[in-house]
Each structure stands twice: as C-alpha cells, then as structure tokens.
Amino acid sequence: MSVLPLDDTPRLGRGMAKGFALGGVLIVLLSAIAVATTLLLEVHKDIGFVREGSIPIPGIKGVLDDVPAGRPQTILLLGSDHRFGDGKGNRPRSDTIIVVRLDPEKHATAIMSIPRDLKVDVPGVGMTRINEAYHDGGPKLTVRTVRHLLGIDINHVVNINFGGFARAVNRLGCVYADVDRRYFNDHGGPGGYATIDLKPGYQKLCGQDALDYVRYRHTDSDFVRAKRQQTFLGQAKEQFGLGKIFGDREELLKIFGRYTQTDIAQNNDAAILRLLKLAYESSKTPLTEIPFPATDAPDDYVEISPQALADTVLRFLQVRGPAKPAAQAKPKRIKKRTGLAPGLVRAKDEGETAVIDIAAKLVGLPVYFPAVRLATGGYAGPPRSYDIFDRGKHKYRAYRIVLAEGEAGQYYGVQGTTWKTPPILDNPTDEVRMRNRTYQRYFDGRRIRTIAWKTPRAVYWVSNTLSLNLTNKQMMDIARSLQRIGE
Numbered sequence: 001m002s003v004l005p006l007d008d009t010p011r012l013g014r015g016m017a018k019g020f021a022l023g024g025v026l027i028v029l030l031s032a033i034a035v036a037t038t039l040l041l042e043v044h045k046d047i048g049f050v051r052e053g054s055i056p057i058p059g060i061k062g063v064l065d066d067v068p069a070g071r072p073q074t075i076l077l078l079g080s081d082h083r084f085g086d087g088k089g090n091r092p093r094s095d096t097i098i099v100v101r102l103d104p105e106k107h108a109t110a111i112m113s114i115p116r117d118l119k120v121d122v123p124g125v126g127m128t129r130i131n132e133a134y135h136d137g138g139p140k141l142t143v144r145t146v147r148h149l150l151g152i153d154i155n156h157v158v159n160i161n162f163g164g165f166a167r168a169v170n171r172l173g174c175v176y177a178d179v180d181r182r183y184f185n186d187h188g189g190p191g192g193y194a195t196i197d198l199k200p201g202y203q204k205l206c207g208q209d210a211l212d213y214v215r216y217r218h219t220d221s222d223f224v225r226a227k228r229q230q231t232f233l234g235q236a237k238e239q240f241g242l243g244k245i246f247g248d249r250e251e252l253l254k255i256f257g258r259y260t261q262t263d264i265a266q267n268n269d270a271a272i273l274r275l276l277k278l279a280y281e282s283s284k285t286p287l288t289e290i291p292f293p294a295t296d297a298p299d300d301y302v303e304i305s306p307q308a309l310a311d312t313v314l315r316f317l318q319v320r321g322p323a324k325p326a327a328q329a330k331p332k333r334i335k336k337r338t339g340l341a342p343g344l345v346r347a348k349d350e351g352e353t354a355v356i357d358i359a360a361k362l363v364g365l366p367v368y369f370p371a372v373r374l375a376t377g378g379y380a381g382p383p384r385s386y387d388i389f390d391r392g393k394h395k396y397r398a399y400r401i402v403l404a405e406g407e408a409g410q411y412y413g414v415q416g417t418t419w420k421t422p423p424i425l426d427n428p429t430d431e432v433r434m435r436n437r438t439y440q441r442y443f444d445g446r447r448i449r450t451i452a453w454k455t456p457r458a459v460y461w462v463s464n465t466l467s468l469n470l471t472n473k474q475m476m477d478i479a480r481s482l483q484r485i486g487e
Contacts (some may be wrong), residue, residue, distance in 0.1 A: 042300050049344050057159060057261045063143045064263060065153035074153060076146055078139055080158040096160070097130060097146065102314060110319035112290040112312070113226055119301040120149050129301065139261070150313050157263055165214075167209035171251055173391065174206035175236045176423050177213065178450075178463055179415035180228075181380060181402050181411040187319025201384055201400035202415050202422060207267035220409030227466040230289055237287070239423050290316045295445040331438050333474065341473035345375045351401075351483055358385040358399050359485055365397040365418050368460055371481040374474070376406030388419060410465040413484065418458045425459060444468060448475040453482065 019183040035483050067073050068282035089356045115132040125136055133145040147154050169175060183198040195210045205213055229254075292312060295303040296435070304312070311371045351369040359367040362385050373379075380402040390397045396419035403412055428440035443452040447468040452461035462479045464470050472477075 026384070041303075052130065057139050057157065057263060058155060059140050059409060060143070060263045063140050063147075063154075063406060064157065065147075065155055067153070067155045069359065072101060072105075073155040075100045075102065075153050076139075076143055076157045077160060077163060078142055080134070091267060099140065099146065099154075099316070101319065102159055103342055104321075106194070106319050108286055108288040108319045110288055110290050110316050112292055112316050114146065114149075114292055115294045115302045118294055119297060119303045119377050120145060123148060128317045149192075149309075150316075152313065152317065153402070154281040161259040162211070164255050167237075167255050167259070168252065169205070170207045170209045171255065172240055174204045175210060175232065175239060177203050177205045177210075177232055177235050178424055179205075179213065179400075180466060183213060183215070183216045184279060184306065195397060199384055199386070199415065200402050201386060201388075201398060201458065202417065202424060203386075208246050224409035224466055231466055234287065235424065238426065288319050290319065311346050331433040333433040336435075341374060341471060341477045343376075343471070344372045344474055344477055345413060346371065346463065347373045348483075350379070354379050354401065355383055355399075361385050362397050362399060366455070366457055366484055367399060368416060368482040368484055369401060370403075370414055370462070370478050371483055372414075372478055373468070374405060377404035380404045382410060388417060390419060390422075394419075405465050405469050407465075407469065409468060410469055412465050412470055412478075414460065414462050414478075415459055415463065416460045420454065422459070425461070427454070432476075434476065439476075439479055446472075448472045451475050451479045453479065 013193055072196065073203055076098065077098040077100060079098075097114040099112045099114065105112075110356075114130060116129065118130045119127060120130045120133075121127055122130070122133045122136070124141070124289055125132060130145060130149070132141045137144075139157050143154050179200050179202070181200050183196055185196045189363070196216055196218075198209060198216075210232070212251070214225075214232050216228075217225055263471065290312060293308050294304045297303040348371040351371055351373070355367050355369045383399055383401045385399045386398070388396050390396070396417055398417035398419070399412040404410070407410055420461075425442075427441065427442075429443040430441050431440060432439050435452050440452045440454075441448050442452070445468075447464065448470075449464050449468060450461050452459060454460075460482060462475055463483075464475060
C-alpha cells in the first residue's frame with residue numbers, strides 16, 4: 001500500500017508536522033485491524049491488552065463526535081515524546097497533528113498533516129500556534145481546535161508516545177528502506193541533536209536506526225522530513241501483511257497500549273468492533289496524502305488562507321483512489337529521442353570517475369553509472385559499496401550513487417545489488433522497453449518514484465527525490481543512460 005501524493009503538491013512552510021508518527025501508529029494499529037475478522041471473543045481478549053497499559057484521556061468523550069455504524073470515521077493522531085498527563089511534571093506540545101479519514105467507499109485512506117506552527121484560534125487561548133492547544137489543554141483542547149479549524153467531525157483520537165515506534169518496528173522484523181543519502185549529525189553539533197550516522201543505500205532499518213531516519217531534522221526542512229516519513233510509511237506497509245501482524249498481535253497490542261492513549265479502549269466492545277471492521281476495510285486501500293498548503297508568515301508562524309483551507313478540506317473528504325493501470329500484454333516501447341529531457345546534461349566522464357574505485361571492489365556485481373545528470377546539483381560524495389542481507393540472512397553485494405538535486409534535502413540516486421528480489425521492486429506499475437532493455441516503472445500519482453532494470457546477475461534502479469522533483473522524462477533518460485565503465 002503506497003502513499004500517493006497528489007500531482008499538484010505545493011511547497012509547504014517549514015512548520016510541517018512530523019508525518020513519521022503516522023508510520024509508527026499505523027504499523028502498530030495494523031495489529032488491531034487484523035482482529036476485525038475474528039470472533040468477538042478474540043476481540044474481547046485483544047482489547048484487554050490495550051486496556052491493561054493504556055492511560056485514559058481525561059474528558060475526551062465530551063468533545064468527540066458520534067458516528068453511525070458503517071459510516072466513514074475521522075481519527076486525530078497526536079504525537080510527542082511522552083504522553084499527556086503521564087506525571088513527568090511538564091506539559092509537552094504536540095509534535096505531530098495528523099488527521100486520518102477511513103472511508104472504504106472512496107478506495108483510498110486520506111491522511112493530512114497539520115503544521116505545528118500553524119497560526120489558529122485556540123478556544124479559550126486566542127491566536128497562537130496550533131501545538132499550543134496540546135500544551136494548554138492536551139488532546140481534549142486539540143480536538144476542539146482541529147474541529148473548529150477544519151469544520152469536520154472528529155470521531156476518535158490516538159495520543160502517541162514515540163517510544164513505541166522503535167519497539168514496534170523491531171517486533172515486526174525491521175523495515176527495508178531506500179535511504180536516499182547519508183544522514184549524519186554529531187551529538188556535539190549545533191541545536192543539541194542526537195548523534196545520527198546512517199549511510200545511503202537500500203537497507204534494513206531496525207529500532208533506533210528507523211527512528212533516527214524518520215526523525216532526522218538537522219539539515220533539511222519540515223517539508224522534506226515529512227516526505228521522508230511518508231515514504232518510510234509506504235515501504236513499511238508494503239512489507240507487512242495482515243497475516244504476520246495477526247500472528248503477533250498480542251505483543252503488538254501490548255506495545256500499542258503501553259505507548260498510546262486512545263478513546264476507543266473506553267468504548268463498549270460493539271463500538272470497538274465497528275471501528276476495527278472499518279479499519280480493516282480501509283487497510284485494503286492505498287494511503288493518499290492530502291497536502292496542507294501552509295505558507296510562511298511573520299514571527300515564525302505558518303498560515304493558510306480561508307479559500308485554500310476550504311479547498312484542502314474538500315479534497316480530504318472527497319479523496320479518491322488511483323485508477324488501476326490497464327493490463328499489459330507486453331512492455332510499451334518508448335520511441336528513441338535524440339535530445340535529453342530539459343534540465344539534464346551529459347556527464348559520462350564525471351560519472352565514470354565517480355565509480356572507478358567501487359567498481360574494483362564489487363566482484364560479481366557489474367557497476368552501472370548514469371551518463372547524464374541534472375544540470376543543478378551534482379554528485380554528493382563518493383558512491384557507497386556494501387553488503388545487504390535478506391530476511392533469510394543471505395548476503396548480497398550492493399552499491400549506491402547519490403546525487404543532489406540542487407534543492408536543500410532533495411537527493412536522487414542509482415542503486416545496484418545482486419539481490420534480485422528486494423521488496424522495493426514488488427508490484428511495478430508498468431513496463432517499458434528502452435535501449436533494448438525492459439524497465440519496470442513504479443509511480444506515485446503521475447510521477448515515477450522508481451524505475452528499475454534487471455540483468456541475469458543483478459538489479460538496478462533509479463530513485464527519484466523524496467518530493468518527486470525529477471520529471472518522468474528525466475527519470476527515464478537517467479535510467480536509459482546507465483552504462484558500465486569503458487562503454
């Protein structure tokens with residue numbers, strides 16, 4: 001199930017909320033989704049695991065909206081480093097405010113992140129940042145503020161402690177992620193950020209590494225960070241089937257109960273079952289991100305015009321899933337073009353020089369490099385060669401070439417590996433034939449996210465930037481240009 005950004009995604013202000021919390025909570029919530037098809041007796045048992053560790057949200061029932069059985073439901077996800085009212089002596093601000101719409105009839109599950117620095121009217125407080133609502137009144141005041149802002153009903157709320165994210169990822173066996181660049185920060189650096197050192201390339205991320213990847217905030221914007229978090233979520237959901245989650249649901253539900261607060265555990269079992277059934281049906285549909293087009297404003301706020309807000313809410317309520325591509329009898333042949341896509345330049349010598357050193361090290365893995373690149377940006381350090389292991393602990397050789405797109409936090413690249421069936425290459429959108437090669441293309445909306453090519457010895461792919469900044473023609477021309485040293 002992929003996150004499908006809309007084609008006209010605008011640039012967001014720097015206050016974009018941390019979308020990774022959605023990844024953490026949905027990974028854990030999938031364990032609850034699976035029980036919707038079991039007997040009510042099993043539901044009783046599983047709800048008990050949530051109730052054992054979950055702390056009630058004071059007064060939350062009085063601000064939530066009832067919904068008839070079988071109707072769409074809207075869930076508010078809130079996240080911070082600890083739960084509101086957990087006795088630590090301080091009142092945190094919500095680091096994440098995400099709205100999720102469950103409506104299987106739309107053939108998509110809508111998600112929308114609200115920037116934490118959005119200037120809004122908080123009831124009883126006045127005009128301030130929206131995350132002040134959590135600081136002043138916890139989930140209860142945040143529900144009232146979001147409902148007043150969007151003008152829609154809020155049916156349920158989940159308050160997340162991020163400490164459960166790493167534990168849930170580990171419990172599920174970690175996530176293979178396409179890491180676009182090196183993420184590094186020394187603990188002694190500016191801003192007091194934690195020490196992080198993740199190298200580029202397709203790899204398995206567990207616990208703390210997964211948390212570091214989605215939380216990294218040192219050298220990119222909130223907008224880029226949100227895109228990275230949504231990408232991680234999409235890759236995670238594609239790797240965990242309901243069968244695996246159902247089989248381990250007891251431990252996952254214990255994690256969910258220990259690290260969340262939610263109103264649903266305080267409902268009667270029939271109401272919980274209705275929500276679980278709705279969540280189960282929605283789990284079969286793709287996640288569609290609805291961009292929140294906030295813009296920078298004075299005093300480090302971000303803001304949104306009334307018309308833009310109304311349009312965004314309408315898109316959230318009326319979201320539709322993507323049309324399924326028509327079945328192909330054979331790959332579509334792409335006509336040869338003499339020129340390059342706009343924005344690309346020829347850079348064969350530069351690319352060849354970049355990979356000479358790793359080509360000598362990667363015995364058994366032919367190294368292909370791009371003979372063209374974007375005119376902006378350039379190579380972001382030397383390529384990385386490394387080993388990767390599948391879930392059966394079989395070892396494969398791999399390398400990653402990283403190129404900067406030119407905009408802060410935006411990188412694209414070329415990956416090669418002798419692992420011929422990595423999860424990222426499951427379920428291509430279509431196939432095309434270029435330069436006597438058959439390429440598999442993977443789309444998000446109308447943009448190519450990944451384009452891959454297989455040989456008898458290895459697989460190779462070109463990854464777009466997190467925000468899908470490269471056009472389809474650019475992606476295809478880069479893939480078409482892949483060649484070995486000396487060709």
